[in-house]
Amino acid sequence: MKLDAKIPGGPLTEKWDRHRFELKLVNPANKKKFDIIVVGTGLAGASAAATMAELGYNVKNFCIQDTPRRAHSISAQGGINAAKNYANDGDSIWRLFYDTIKGGDFRSREGNVYRLAQLSTQIIDHCVAQGVPFARDYGGLLDTRSFGGAQVSRTFYAKGQTGQQLLLGAYSALMRQVGKGKVEMFPRREMVDLVVVDGKARGIVVRNLITGELESYAAHAVVLATGGYGNAYFLSTNAMSCNVNAAYRAYKKGALFANPCFTQIHPTCIPVHGTYQSKLTLMSESLRNDGRVWVPKQPGDKRRPNEIPESERDYYLERKYPSFGNLVPRDVASRNAKEQCDKGKGVGETGLAVYLDFADAIRRDGRDVIEAKYGNLFEMYEKITGEHPYETPMKIYPAVHYTMGGLWVDYNLMSTIEGLFVLGEANFSDHGANRLGASALMQGLADGYFILPYTIGGYLAGTPFPEVKPDHDAFLEGIANARQQVDRLLAVKGSRTVDEIHRELGLILWDYCGMSRDMEGLKTALDKIRELRTQFWQDVNVPGDSHDLNQSLERAGRVADFLEFGELMVIDALNREESCGCHFNVAYQTEDHEALRDDENYCHVNAWEYVGVDQSPTLHKEPLVFENVELTQRSYK
Amino acid sequence: MSAPTINLTLKVWRQGRTDKKGRFETYPANNISTDMSFLEMLDVVNEELTKKGIEPIAFDHDCREGICGMCGAVINGRAHGKERETTLCQLHMRHFKDGETIVIEPWRARAFKLVKDLVVDRSALDQIIQAGGYISVNAGGPQDANSIPVPREKADLAFNAAACIGCGACVAACPNSSAMLFIGAKVSHLALLPQGRPEAARRVRAMVRKMDELGFGNCSNEAECEVECPKGISIREIARLNRELMKAELKSA
Numbered sequence A: 001m002k003l004d005a006k007i008p009g010g011p012l013t014e015k016w017d018r019h020r021f022e023l024k025l026v027n028p029a030n031k032k033k034f035d036i037i038v039v040g041t042g043l044a045g046a047s048a049a050a051t052m053a054e055l056g057y058n059v060k061n062f063c064i065q066d067t068p069r070r071a072h073s074i075s076a077q078g079g080i081n082a083a084k085n086y087a088n089d090g091d092s093i094w095r096l097f098y099d100t101i102k103g104g105d106f107r108s109r110e111g112n113v114y115r116l117a118q119l120s121t122q123i124i125d126h127c128v129a130q131g132v133p134f135a136r137d138y139g140g141l142l143d144t145r146s147f148g149g150a151q152v153s154r155t156f157y158a159k160g161q162t163g164q165q166l167l168l169g170a171y172s173a174l175m176r177q178v179g180k181g182k183v184e185m186f187p188r189r190e191m192v193d194l195v196v197v198d199g200k201a202r203g204i205v206v207r208n209l210i211t212g213e214l215e216s217y218a219a220h221a222v223v224l225a226t227g228g229y230g231n232a233y234f235l236s237t238n239a240m241s242c243n244v245n246a247a248y249r250a251y252k253k254g255a256l257f258a259n260p261c262f263t264q265i266h267p268t269c270i271p272v273h274g275t276y277q278s279k280l281t282l283m284s285e286s287l288r289n290d291g292r293v294w295v296p297k298q299p300g301d302k303r304r305p306n307e308i309p310e311s312e313r314d315y316y317l318e319r320k321y322p323s324f325g326n327l328v329p330r331d332v333a334s335r336n337a338k339e340q341c342d343k344g345k346g347v348g349e350t351g352l353a354v355y356l357d358f359a360d361a362i363r364r365d366g367r368d369v370i371e372a373k374y375g376n377l378f379e380m381y382e383k384i385t386g387e388h389p390y391e392t393p394m395k396i397y398p399a400v401h402y403t404m405g406g407l408w409v410d411y412n413l414m415s416t417i418e419g420l421f422v423l424g425e426a427n428f429s430d431h432g433a434n435r436l437g438a439s440a441l442m443q444g445l446a447d448g449y450f451i452l453p454y455t456i457g458g459y460l461a462g463t464p465f466p467e468v469k470p471d472h473d474a475f476l477e478g479i480a481n482a483r484q485q486v487d488r489l490l491a492v493k494g495s496r497t498v499d500e501i502h503r504e505l506g507l508i509l510w511d512y513c514g515m516s517r518d519m520e521g522l523k524t525a526l527d528k529i530r531e532l533r534t535q536f537w538q539d540v541n542v543p544g545d546s547h548d549l550n551q552s553l554e555r556a557g558r559v560a561d562f563l564e565f566g567e568l569m570v571i572d573a574l575n576r577e578e579s580c581g582c583h584f585n586v587a588y589q590t591e592d593h594e595a596l597r598d599d600e601n602y603c604h605v606n607a608w609e610y611v612g613v614d615q616s617p618t619l620h621k622e623p624l625v626f627e628n629v630e631l632t633q634r635s636y637k
Numbered sequence B: 001m002s003a004p005t006i007n008l009t010l011k012v013w014r015q016g017r018t019d020k021k022g023r024f025e026t027y028p029a030n031n032i033s034t035d036m037s038f039l040e041m042l043d044v045v046n047e048e049l050t051k052k053g054i055e056p057i058a059f060d061h062d063c064r065e066g067i068c069g070m071c072g073a074v075i076n077g078r079a080h081g082k083e084r085e086t087t088l089c090q091l092h093m094r095h096f097k098d099g100e101t102i103v104i105e106p107w108r109a110r111a112f113k114l115v116k117d118l119v120v121d122r123s124a125l126d127q128i129i130q131a132g133g134y135i136s137v138n139a140g141g142p143q144d145a146n147s148i149p150v151p152r153e154k155a156d157l158a159f160n161a162a163a164c165i166g167c168g169a170c171v172a173a174c175p176n177s178s179a180m181l182f183i184g185a186k187v188s189h190l191a192l193l194p195q196g197r198p199e200a201a202r203r204v205r206a207m208v209r210k211m212d213e214l215g216f217g218n219c220s221n222e223a224e225c226e227v228e229c230p231k232g233i234s235i236r237e238i239a240r241l242n243r244e245l246m247k248a249e250l251k252s253a
C-alpha cells in the first residue's frame, strides 16, 4: 500500500484555495440523495453534522451520552487559538502555522497545518455569530490570552469554559438541524463495527446502550469524530466514556492507525491522591500565564510552601527557558516536572507534585483580576483538594491528556478506507508529536465546519454507489461479530472486575510508555500487556446481561479494545528510535535533556496496518516533506 | 498524612428497566476516604456489589468535572446534595459524617422517564432547544467577529446564563417539575447578545410552547431551582424570560 496524502501542489499559501476549486461539487439538488453517518457529537462531530445538514445532506448522528451536548469537548477549559492578530502583537497565519509545526516537533504535514491556521480566523467569526460568549474587554471587543509554545496572545476564551461554550454553539446548530428534520440523532449508542462493502465504508453497527439491541445503519459515507484514546491509561483527564473502540474497529477493518504512541501528558493537573481515584482533573494551561512554577531547591524539603523563602525556591522553568519561561510547550513542561520530582524535589504527600504559585500575580493585579480570569478553576481546585489557591500555591503534576495519534487521513480527511472520514482528536493529522494548547478545539472545528463539508462533496460527486441496505450480508456479519463479543465477555464470569484490569493496564502504559520511554521498558510492557489480555479473557467478571443498560459491559468492551490497542502503542514507541515532542526515548536526548530528533531516519508518519490479533502489524511510512520551514532543534530558551 | 475514612449506610433507589415499581436497597459503604468524590464512593460500592454477584447501581456520569451535566441524583432530598453550586461528581465525601445514612434517588419529574436505577431520560431538554434555542446562522457566512461589539456587562450576563449544563436538577427540584430555569438560561443568553435579537421573539415563544407540550409544569416562583442549580443560574433569568415573552406577545398582538 502506498500512502498518498493528496496534498495539493503549488505554493503553501494557495493549496487550500486551489484544492477547493479543483474538488468536484455535488449539485445542491442532489445533496438530499446522500445519507451520511457521523459518529460523535464533540466539536468535530457536531460541527460536521450541523454543517452538512445546512448544505442539504441527510445526516445520522450518534453518540454515547444521553445527549450530544455532553461530548467530552465540553470539558475543554482554556481556549481556542486563532491568527486574528487583534492584539496587534505580530501574529499572523504564518506565525500560527510555524508555532504549530515547531510545537509538534516537526512531525506534522505543512499543508494541513497551514490550512488549519488559515481557517482559524473563520472559526472565531462563526462562533461569535452563533452567540458563543467569548471574553471581551471594556470596549466590547474580544479579549485574548497567551498559551504555551507561543509568544503572542492569540487564544480566545470564555472564562475556563471555552470548550463548553464552543460545544454548546455547535450543539445549538445541530439542534436547529434536528428540528428541521435534516439530522436524525441517535444518543446512547456505541459504535461497535464499521461496515465496509466493496472496499467502501457504507455503514456502522451500534449497540443501543439502553436496550442492548445491536442496530445497523447504512449510508454513502461514514464520518468518525469519536475523540481520543487517553483513557487507555485508565487515569487521564478525559471523560469516563472516552474510548478507542470506533477507531480501533475501523483499524481492524483496514484503516491505518498513525503514530499511536504520540500521547500528550499535560503538565498542569491535580496530582493523584488515592488508589480509588477514577480520573484526573486538568487545571487549564492558561494558569501558566500568571502562575509561577517552582520547587524547593533542597531535595526533601518538607516545609510548607509559605515557609520557604524566595532564595530557597527554584523557579526552574523561568531559570532554564528565559524567553518562554512558564509558557514552554506541554511536553517540555511535563518532562521538567518529572525531572524535578525524580531529583527528590517534588512536593506534597507523595512527592509527585510541583507548585504553581499565584502569590505574585495576586500582589501585582489584585485578587479581583485573578478571580475574574481563573475563578472557576480555583473553585474546582478547592472542591477537589480542600485547599485555596488564593492562599497557598496549587500542587500540580502531569497527567495523560490528549492523543496526537489517530487514524491516518489524507488532506481530505479520508482514511485508507474509501468513504471513511475521520475528524478531530480521532485523526492524527495536525499536531505532530506534541499539540500546542488551544489547538485541539481549533482543529476539531476547522475539520467539522470548514474542511469536511467540502472534501466529502468531492468524494460523493465522483463515486458510483450501488445500493446498500442494512440487510446486506456485511451488516449481518457485523452484528454477528458484535454479538459474539458481548456473549464472550459475559460468559467469562471470572473474579476480577473490569476496572481492576483497566487500572493495571493503565499503570503498565504510564510506567513504560508515558513521559519517558526506553527500549527495555517498552519490551517489558509488551509482555505485560499480552499477559494481562490473556488474564482478562480468562478471569474478568462482567455482571448483568446483554439486553439491558449494562455499564459494566460497556466498560468491558472498551477495555477489551484498549488491551489490544495498548500493544500497538508500545510497538509504535519501540519502532521510533528517536525522541520527538511527547515521545521521549531516554537514549536520544541532547545535553540539556531535550528531545533529540533523528530527521534522517524518522521524519515520517508511522501508519500501522492490522493483520490479525497476536500478529505484528505491518508498518507503512508517509515521509514528511518540509519545503517552507527549516527543521531545527526546538529551543524555547 | 492521608485523608481520614468514614463508614456510611446507603439507601439506594433500585429499579430495573422493565420494572413498574422500584424500591430502596440498603448497602454499606465502608472505609470511604473523605477525599473521594461522591461518584468515586459509588464506584467503590459497585466494585463490592460486583464481587458479591449483585448487579451494580446504574448511574449516569461522564466528565466528573462538573461540566457535562450528565451526573445527578437526589441526595437526602436535595438535588446534587446540599453543597451549594456543586454537581454530584464534584461533591466530596469530606462533607459527610462517619456513620451517616445517605438516601440516593433519581431525578423525579413527569417529563423525565426513569430508565434504570438512578438513570433517567432527559431528552425533553434537547427537544426544547430544538424548538428555538439557537441563532440561525450557517457556517461560512459571518462577518469579522469584532464587527459586533458587545458591552462587557452584557457579555458577562450572557456568559453567566450560558453556563447552564443541562443537568435537569432545576426540574427535579421544582415542586411543579417546571423547566423554566433551564429555558430562562438559554433565552437570556441569546437575548442579551445583539446576535440573538433578530429571533428573540420567535425563540422564546417556541421554547415555552414546547415546554408545555412536553409535560413540564408551570413556574409558581418557588425558587427551589435556583437553590439547587449547580451552576448558580439565577431566577433573574426566569424574570428576563417572562419579560421577553411579554414583549413577544405584544409584538404578535
Ligand SMILES: Cc1cc2nc3c(=O)[nH]c(=O)nc-3n(C[C@H](O)[C@H](O)[C@H](O)COP(=O)(O)OP(=O)(O)OC[C@H]3O[C@@H](n4cnc5c(N)ncnc54)[C@H](O)[C@@H]3O)c2cc1C
Pocket (backbone or CB within 6 Å): A039, A040, A041, A042, A043, A044, A045, A062, A063, A064, A065, A068, A071, A072, A073, A074, A075, A076, A077, A078, A079, A080, A162, A163, A189, A190, A191, A192, A225, A226, A227, A228, A237, A238, A239, A242, A243, A245, A246, A282, A401, A402, A423, A424, A425, A426, A437, A438, A439, A440, A441, A442, A444
Ligand atoms: C480537561 C480537558 C481540557 C481541554 N482543554 C482544551 C483547551 O482549552 N483547548 C483545546 O484546544 N483543547 C483542549 N482539550 C482537548 C480537546 O477538548 C479535545 O481534543 C477535543 O474536544 C476533542 O473533540 P472531538 O470532537 O474530536 O471529540 P470528543 O469531544 O471527545 O467527542 C467524541 C464524541 O464521540 C462519541 N463517541 C466516542 N466513541 C464512540 C463510539 N464508539 N460510538 C459512538 N459514539 C462515540 C462521544 O459520545 C462524543 O460525542 C482539552 C481536553 C481535556 C480532557
Ligand code: SF4
Pocket (backbone or CB within 6 Å): B163, B164, B165, B166, B167, B168, B169, B170, B171, B181, B182, B185, B228, B229, B230, B231, B232, B233
Ligand atoms: S439551570 Fe441549573 S439546574 Fe437547571 S439544567 Fe441548567 S445547570 Fe442544571
Ligand code: FES
Pocket (backbone or CB within 6 Å): B060, B061, B062, B063, B064, B065, B066, B067, B068, B069, B070, B071, B072, B087, B088, B089, B090
Ligand atoms: S459527570 Fe459531568 S457534570 Fe458530573
